[in-house]
Amino acid sequence: MKLIILENYSQASEWAAKYIRNRIVQFGPGPGRFFTLGLPTGSTPLGCYRKLVEYYRNGDLSFKYVKTFNMDEYVGLPRDHPESYHSFMWNNFFKHIDISPENVHILDGNAPDLQAECDAFEEKIKAAGGIELFVGGIGPDGHIAFNEPGSSLVSRTRVKTLAMDTILANARFFDGDLSKVPTMALTVGVGTVMDAREVMILITGAHKAFALYKAIEDGVNHMWTVSAFQQHPNTVFVCDEDATLELKVKTVKYFKGLMLVHNKLVEPLYSMKEMEAERSQSKKPYSD
Amino acid sequence: MLPGGAAPRPRLQVAVPLEWGHRPGPGALRAARWRPAARPRGPCSSQRRLRAPGRGRSSPSACPRGGAPVSPPLTCCPVPRQPLVPEPRPGLASPRPVPASCAGHRGFAVPAGSRCPAMPSNKSVSDAPIVQFTNCRILRDHQLQREDLWVREGKILNPEKLFFDEKGSADVQLDCKDSIIAPGFIDVQINGGFGVDFSLATDDFKSGIDLVSQKILSHGVTSFCPTLVTSPSSVYHQVLPQISVRNGGTHGAGILGAHLEGPFISKEKKGAHPEHCLRTFEAGAFQDLLATYGSLDCVQIVTLAPEMRRSSEVIRELTKRGICVSLGHSVANLSQAEEAVQHGATFITHLFNAMLPFHHRDPGIVGLLTSDRIPAGRKVFYGMISDGIHTNPAALRIAHRAHPKGLVLVTDAMAGMGLAPGRHTLGQQVVEIDGLNTYIAGTKTLSGSVATMDTCVRHFQEATGCAVETALEAASLHPAQLLGIEHKKGTLNYDSDADFLMLNDSLYVQATYIAGEEVWRQDVSGM
Numbered sequence: 153m154k155l156i157i158l159e160n161y162s163q164a165s166e167w168a169a170k171y172i173r174n175r176i177v178q179f180g181p182g183p184g185r186f187f188t189l190g191l192p193t194g195s196t197p198l199g200c201y202r203k204l205v206e207y208y209r210n211g212d213l214s215f216k217y218v219k220t221f222n223m224d225e226y227v228g229l230p231r232d233h234p235e236s237y238h239s240f241m242w243n244n245f246f247k248h249i250d251i252s253p254e255n256v257h258i259l260d261g262n263a264p265d266l267q268a269e270c271d272a273f274e275e276k277i278k279a280a281g282g283i284e285l286f287v288g289g290i291g292p293d294g295h296i297a298f299n300e301p302g303s304s305l306v307s308r309t310r311v312k313t314l315a316m317d318t319i320l321a322n323a324r325f326f327d328g329d330l331s332k333v334p335t336m337a338l339t340v341g342v343g344t345v346m347d348a349r350e351v352m353i354l355i356t357g358a359h360k361a362f363a364l365y366k367a368i369e370d371g372v373n374h375m376w377t378v379s380a381f382q383q384h385p386n387t388v389f390v391c392d393e394d395a396t397l398e399l400k401v402k403t404v405k406y407f408k409g410l411m412l413v414h415n416k417l418v419e420p421l422y423s424m425k426e427m428e429a430e431r432s433q434s435k436k437p438y439s440d
Numbered sequence: 441m442l443p444g445g446a447a448p449r450p451r452l453q454v455a456v457p458l459e460w461g462h463r464p465g466p467g468a469l470r471a472a473r474w475r476p477a478a479r480p481r482g483p484c485s486s487q488r489r490l491r492a493p494g495r496g497r498s499s500p501s502a503c504p505r506g507g508a509p510v511s512p513p514l515t516c517c518p519v520p521r522q523p524l525v526p527e528p529r530p531g532l533a534s535p536r537p538v539p540a541s542c543a544g545h546r547g548f549a550v551p552a553g554s555r556c557p558a559m560p561s562n563k564s565v566s567d568a569p570i571v572q573f574t575n576c577r578i579l580r581d582h583q584l585q586r587e588d589l590w591v592r593e594g595k596i597l598n599p600e601k602l603f604f605d606e607k608g609s610a611d612v613q614l615d616c617k618d619s620i621i622a623p624g625f626i627d628v629q630i631n632g633g634f635g636v637d638f639s640l641a642t643d644d645f646k647s648g649i650d651l652v653s654q655k656i657l658s659h660g661v662t663s664f665c666p667t668l669v670t671s672p673s674s675v676y677h678q679v680l681p682q683i684s685v686r687n688g689g690t691h692g693a694g695i696l697g698a699h700l701e702g703p704f705i706s707k708e709k710k711g712a713h714p715e716h717c718l719r720t721f722e723a724g725a726f727q728d729l730l731a732t733y734g735s736l737d738c739v740q741i742v743t744l745a746p747e748m749r750r751s752s753e754v755i756r757e758l759t760k761r762g763i764c765v766s767l768g769h770s771v772a773n774l775s776q777a778e779e780a781v782q783h784g785a786t787f788i789t790h791l792f793n794a795m796l797p798f799h800h801r802d803p804g805i806v807g808l809l810t811s812d813r814i815p816a817g818r819k820v821f822y823g824m825i826s827d828g829i830h831t832n833p834a835a836l837r838i839a840h841r842a843h844p845k846g847l848v849l850v851t852d853a854m855a856g857m858g859l860a861p862g863r864h865t866l867g868q869q870v871v872e873i874d875g876l877n878t879y880i881a882g883t884k885t886l887s888g889s890v891a892t893m894d895t896c897v898r899h900f901q902e903a904t905g906c907a908v909e910t911a912l913e914a915a916s917l918h919p920a921q922l923l924g925i926e927h928k929k930g931t932l933n934y935d936s937d938a939d940f941l942m943l944n945d946s947l948y949v950q951a952t953y954i955a956g957e958e959v960w961r962q963d964v965s966g967m
Contacts, residue, residue, distance in 0.1 A: 253604070256604075
């Protein structure tokens with residue numbers, strides 16, 4: 153894995169956004185060649201989304217040929233409820249960028265047959281050619297998406313009942329009223345995310361520190377489902393200083409020392425404007 | 441695939457920057473200067489004609505659907521056309537063009553003659569073009585929010601529903617240059633203007649009302665209630681049938697219904713109304729009123745004095761018919777006014793004017809603002825002419841602070857509005873205009889005003905120091921609430937009518953839209 157340690161939340165968000173930008177631009181998406189991106193929700197990726205919207209506004213990044221697959225959605229919450237993940241993605245990301253609605257895939261928590269909905273989602277991922285980069289977060293109980301402790305590490309997209317920890321953590325979005333928080337959700341499985349060609353996990357804040365420790369310094373354990381990514385060939389963990397509070401000093405020093413190497417992933421920062429310019433230039437047979 | 445198995449229609453994405461306050465120099469004739477022109481009438485209702493710079497485009501071709509030839513049509517035509525993408529203008533400090541979100545063209549120079557690949561439209565609800573107003577601040581939920589405004593088929597569209605349910609996106613994006621977008625103003629008391637007097641039964645009454653409805657678009661008024669002052673019964677019988685409730689459009693602001701101010705008002709507080717036309721309904725109550733007016737079909741508001749005998753019956757009858765009853769030109773005390781409200785009255789005509797002044801032991805009609813005997817769930821609205829003349833700014837502030845949610849800005853404009861100073865008629869009387877003041881000729885009695893709605897909004901905001909949102913709502917949301925039409929007018933909520941204004945930060949109207957169509961735009965000065 154690559155553990156990227158930045159100073160604070162905004163730097164971590166910016167690094168993550170730059171990384172996603174570089175990956176998309178270097179992939180060179182175009183008609184018939186879509187970049188498939190897995191996306192998370194919650195407060196952690198907000199800074200990253202803001203940065204990505206900024207890159208779009210500057211013209212450096214376009215989502216025209218990007219397909220997105222969201223990780224999860226509540227069951228039983230109306231789609232236009234302000235706390236549904238559809239609303240979250242629309243308000244924080246989709247409405248600001250140029251993504252095509254046909255390329256956006258979010259699980260439907262109000263589908264008549266939930267398991268069929270989950271299976272169809274897996275099919276859609278397969279049809280899109282698999283996911284290039286799956287961005288995710290981590291819960292305080294070490295879960296990835298809604299794969300609560302005890303979820304199989306080879307699980308696929310399915311319905312999950314939320315653990316108490318998760319309900320408590322999400323209560324702040326429902327006016328602190330525990331009874332209003334949905335208790336079930338549709339989620340991609342650990343196995344589904346492991347199938348992605350690359351995984352990036354964003355972890356910021358001291359309250360996630362213990363989960364990060366369990367995820368990377370302890371063994372692979374279905375009680376801390378993010379630990380499954382120790383067995384993925386291409387994982388990037390982006391975190392801020394506060395999230396490293398439970399890690400060994402040795403680990404932190406080692407990875408901080410590697411920042412020089414890791415920063416080469418985001419510098420130079422590529423832009424779609426330049427890619428277009430290069431492509432049109434390269435058509436000239438002679439240079440004057 | 442659309443329902444019914446039809447092949448998906450190609451949909452063009454075109455960006456159209458709106459420019460005002462900036463006139464390109466003569467050398468920039470080739471520059472893109474876009475303005476959605478008036479819709480050509482034709483079977484294809486969604487064609488728009490855009491003036492495009494000449495670029496060797498093919499000659500205007502007939503619409504395959506048999507409509508009038510247009511060059512070039514936009515969206516909904518099954519045959520894909522050349523896209524209209526603004527060319528970069530060399531050597532000019534041009535405003536940032538909004539790039540088309542066509543595939544591959546986003547933000548980049550487009551080789552001349554390139555074709556926008558046809559994008560399948562998957563709008564399962566409707567194929568009508570969707571316009572997205574970007575780079576603006578819209579008044580929603582009582583606040584100015586940095587959001588885009590989406591319009592389709594003359595109504596405000598919910599973009600999230602469009603995105604997830606219909607998988608649709610905008611056909612046209614218009615850059616509003618950071619203007620404020622507010623709901624169109626609603627004027628519930630306007631007696632005429634530009635030489636037209638609604639209380640005068642002339643032969644060309646219809647063209648007069650059309651003229652006024654056209655001209656007030658530039659003041660930001662998108663709906664209004666033509667007001668008739670106290671007049672002989674014959675005038676009502678002749679004029680009222682000629683007023684019809686109708687939607688607004690390029691022809692002018694929408695008419696919500698007539699406002700009949702009088703003749704059942706108090707002699708002592710007649711103001712500029714002619715005394716010989718005043719009446720009572722002592723004898724036959726509602727029947728008297730009906731006989732006087734002739735027909736109540738297109739009447740939206742009636743102003744009367746509640747102290748008159750049998751007014752309660754009349755108020756109840758009118759309220760039953762959905763007509764808003766307003767108290768004004770009256771010497772009623774507070775209890776009489778409260779009784780009228782209990783019977784159904786909901787409005788006060790030009791607060792402070794033509795009523796007993798506020799007294800600390802009997803506040804009169806003014807006391808309704810803070811009365812505790814208003815039936816639960818109801819609100820009393822009050823009109824104020826905030827032109828700085830009819831009410832002292834301090835009085836305006838007192839009223840606003842006492843009951844901010846009930847304040848409705850009205851112009852009470854008369855025939856002289858929009859005309860040069862001089863003598864004009866108002867109903868049966870002659871009045872004199874000098875600057876912003878209008879008096880009954882030869883006296884010092886104020887009669888009507890020549891203020892425009894946007895001036896009233898600006899003056900109100902300045903005098904009270906209130907937030908911009910408050911000032912805008914006093915001219916849009918509150919009148920809509922008064923008339924019970926806030927589900928479709930007076931707000932920018934989803935599914936309400938797309939009647940809105942673009943204003944700059946000083947609340948000067950830059951453009952007026954009715955049903956999503958531009959019906960007026962501030963002329964760029966300087967050339």
